[in-house]
Amino acid sequence: MLKIGVIGCGAIGRDHIRRLRNLVPGATVAACSDYFRESAEKTAQQYDISHIFDTGEELIGSGEVDAVLIASSDTSHAGYVLESLKQGKPVFCEKPLAQTSADCEKIIEAELALGKRLVQVGFMRRYDPGYREMKRIVESGELGNPLMIHASHRNMHQPQGLTSEMGVSNIAIHELDICRWLLGDEYKNGQVLKVRQSSYSVKGYDNPQIVLLETGTGCRIDVEVQLSDGYGYDIQCQVVCEKGTISLPDPYAVVTRSDAGRSVPILTDWSQRFIQAYDIELNEWVRAVENNSCNGPGAWDGYAACVAADTLNRSRNTGRFMEIQMMRKPDLYDVC
Amino acid sequence: MLKIGVIGCGAIGRDHIRRLRNLVPGATVAACSDYFRESAEKTAQQYDISHIFDTGEELIGSGEVDAVLIASSDTSHAGYVLESLKQGKPVFCEKPLAQTSADCEKIIEAELALGKRLVQVGFMRRYDPGYREMKRIVESGELGNPLMIHASHRNMHQPQGLTSEMGVSNIAIHELDICRWLLGDEYKNGQVLKVRQSSYSVKGYDNPQIVLLETGTGCRIDVEVQLSDGYGYDIQCQVVCEKGTISLPDPYAVVTRSDAGRSVPILTDWSQRFIQAYDIELNEWVRAVENNSCNGPGAWDGYAACVAADTLNRSRNTGRFMEIQMMRKPDLYDVC
Amino acid sequence: MLKIGVIGCGAIGRDHIRRLRNLVPGATVAACSDYFRESAEKTAQQYDISHIFDTGEELIGSGEVDAVLIASSDTSHAGYVLESLKQGKPVFCEKPLAQTSADCEKIIEAELALGKRLVQVGFMRRYDPGYREMKRIVESGELGNPLMIHASHRNMHQPQGLTSEMGVSNIAIHELDICRWLLGDEYKNGQVLKVRQSSYSVKGYDNPQIVLLETGTGCRIDVEVQLSDGYGYDIQCQVVCEKGTISLPDPYAVVTRSDAGRSVPILTDWSQRFIQAYDIELNEWVRAVENNSCNGPGAWDGYAACVAADTLNRSRNTGRFMEIQMMRKPDLYDVC
């Protein structure tokens, strides 16, 4: 039974705890901690968790914890990941891996020093059956080489304080990961475009915005990013290959004919859209840890997304594509 | 220039006149008549029609009229068709051809006596590109033999006085024609089923009802018939063949994502659903008359639909399939 | 940790064992048995199962087993269910519950004697998110009363020895359950229709066939049943209500544009279609057993489907609807 310690008992942390309890045999949530002790206590009580720690560091160091799951605030991620590596414990870190490329590089160095991959980043879309099938088709070559990706990432309600930069580094970050993964390619150039401001969005922040990327092989990617689209949570992705296109489907949902229209519901928040992907993700992570292996997005993937986001945010208002400069990829990350 | 006389200046009659004027070169509406003279006068004025006749018979007999289009009340159809045949003039008759099988037989006899097909019945769905493509695929054999048809004919608002029987003889009549045509087969048995009454329909009349048919080769057909479906005018048809199915598409209409749903509008009345089919129908009819030929649904098709409707209405409440008995098909109707 | 004993180590049994192991925390497969001892041994080895029994009865009686899962041959179901009830153990039985209505009645009597529901039948479609949403909409009343269901159950390959009767009692049995459940209504009449024989089906057996049903409130149901449809495993279901229709969606699958067509793949066998439903089903069953409660389809539902199937098979070739006669529903089954 793998004993997991969860750092961060907010909505996402509790959702992962529920998931580990109800859907992932072979794992138990042995410990939790939160910046607000009360929140950790409530969670521990609700889910029968034996150990509560005042700090993430204590949780990571405890003998009660075999592996760590980080669902705390974004700014704390890098520190907890580094601490987990110091303790030699497998760690699952919600995205983003770190706030800066520099912090990502430190994590990579720590892993390289260990000579072993222990970090997984929570890019759950890679576990969605739709994206997986898209990748399978791209890689099969049956439609020829991929040439372009057209994507949209639309949210219904703009969270308080979510700046223009975070629209890229926290929202479009999922596309920054999934497009690399679908194409099996790294980014070369990028640019963020300003768009006519929606009157439904918070003043002073760019919404919508468009992310443009070019990969090493010349593939072009456009991602529409909306923080308050006025109608729902809607994720679209189309890979255009030499002999055809492949599109992510809308979720499985009943079709109604009523009131002079044929309609299919669209989700209004993100929590249900990739719920199956989250389930598979944690299940496969626990299996991998059990087998002392790794198969998910790792520190390198967290780094790549972070470098792209940084560069894109710097390109804003320049009217130019900016070069996305990454370090050479260490061999450790070629394996899985 | 083909001089056409139109009998009946109600909504359908005027729509055909507009169509002949605006979309069918080579034809002119030379005369019109209506049970209410005032209606004919108004129409004549609106569309610059030179001759108004007090009766359909006078219009048919006039030297100003080369061909006749009948859009008057259902009960008057058979009489005007017979009169047109007496005058040896091509006649386009809105469905139904006649109210009884006996009247249809008289029309067939009259055509047989002329030794020439002059009658076309307004089964416009045969001109819809969707049904045409369905027929093409069925006949190509690429999906094997047809085995079943599932169809729905749903109207939004039940017209005053439209009885249970008329739900079959005036509404489902389109399916009675199109299914024979799609399958290239005649009916053997039929039955109407009563369904739980919709509270939105007129009391005392059966709505919805289900029509079941079996063809000579054993194909099964089910047609859901609704007179007040609560949401729109919706026509669905699926042919199930040995190796696959073919479905009539929903009409060409924009897809909207808004208000937590992806939706496509559904029409609320019948007038627009097959408007392209009506356009093609009249255009091809005029071309055929010009060439002294025929290529549309004729008296035999009007008769076949009428016999099926009669039998189905007699089967109501018997709980049994009833044999659909037709006369032997005269050779005249094998040609086209 | 709930100790489950699995009877039957064929494809379905092994799939359930895998599921219990990988996706259902709180349960362990403690024992297994099979008609072929070798099959049980292989399975035990593959999945680390401690106890193998020569007979289902021994397994059911063992102190190592808290709850029983039956996935053996159809003819053995009723006996194992009765034995489980004798031992007072919760039992999950793959459909059908029994081969005859009489055996179903014995099971109901045994449960009534216990005064407690212990039996769940494997009608997994009730756990599919699509059917669940359909039921939610029907019950919400937002579209008015349900009036009709149009359904298709199409299989690609006809299993050896699957007779016309089994097309109803083993294949359409899923629709016999799901339609009752969607409508919240019992069947009153039923009839099976013969259809033009597909040349791709086994000679001597009826394929396709059409099942017609009428419920107590007068709702009409038609189910197309195909054992070798020539193209895929395809399940369709539409509930027609007074103010609109609700349709089961096709599974979540990528959309490809290639080779002059826009296409979505259709599964070629049943095993993947309701895989999520199977996962939820077993998970919820284990939760219910843990809580000493029940929430799934029970003995009454197994009985209702069995009576309908029997009657339908007797109606074959009569050309008439036959009355579906059920015993009065015991209060025990009103609760859940």
Added chain:
Amino acid sequence: MLKIGVIGCGAIGRDHIRRLRNLVPGATVAACSDYFRESAEKTAQQYDISHIFDTGEELIGSGEVDAVLIASSDTSHAGYVLESLKQGKPVFCEKPLAQTSADCEKIIEAELALGKRLVQVGFMRRYDPGYREMKRIVESGELGNPLMIHASHRNMHQPQGLTSEMGVSNIAIHELDICRWLLGDEYKNGQVLKVRQSSYSVKGYDNPQIVLLETGTGCRIDVEVQLSDGYGYDIQCQVVCEKGTISLPDPYAVVTRSDAGRSVPILTDWSQRFIQAYDIELNEWVRAVENNSCNGPGAWDGYAACVAADTLNRSRNTGRFMEIQMMRKPDLYDVC
């Protein structure tokens, strides 16, 4: 009866002649001409056209011709349009209006001198019921302001000699017109992006390429342009508004379930995609000429598309958005 003279008897010219004959009452093709006299003669014979002229100029000047339709080679358009204006005759010119902005300006000046709009440009998509409905929704304001357009223009086979520049000026020209029209806005900036070259396209030419545009109000437009997409002729367009999106539908086409897939055919060349739009376009043009009015895309629209195309082609390989500079819009073009 409006007497039309057609210049250019190639595929498009003959198709328009057929259309005028078969679908547009009130017009007659009175004359034709072609660079190859033989081609004009053949066409005249096939369609019973009385007058053949050696040159477009003679045709335009003839008393037999009331209105001119130009379907000759692109380079000849501007000259014939100017000649028609000189003769004060209404002229329908296939796109492009001219090869250079300078020539478009000459045409505008000529129309301004006449003080009357006589020129219509063949941007037939404005007559497509799908685009029309999209515009209606945008203008209704029900989805708020438009913010972005995502479009794809994909052709199956790259015509010989179609250069990278022509991909913009002759292919994407339709999007350059339709996007302005949908948004009711002019372009401010534009850029063409190079994309990884498809191995199925002609070497040396850019295929695919991406057109980026920004309008005066800050709307962003991206158009994927493919000359050999490997699968079909596929036109996609989505307008993203503040409260939702509106998408152009795929054409009306039957849905087939066969061979492990649900599929809808995609056209393989452009000729059928907007055939209904072409029909409506010519019909409305003849009605407008009859009424001495105008309601279609005019010289200003031809100019706007031309300026955008020129600027886009100059931006190629600069990596920058380039300003799209237009003259002030004369009042004459505000009316319709």
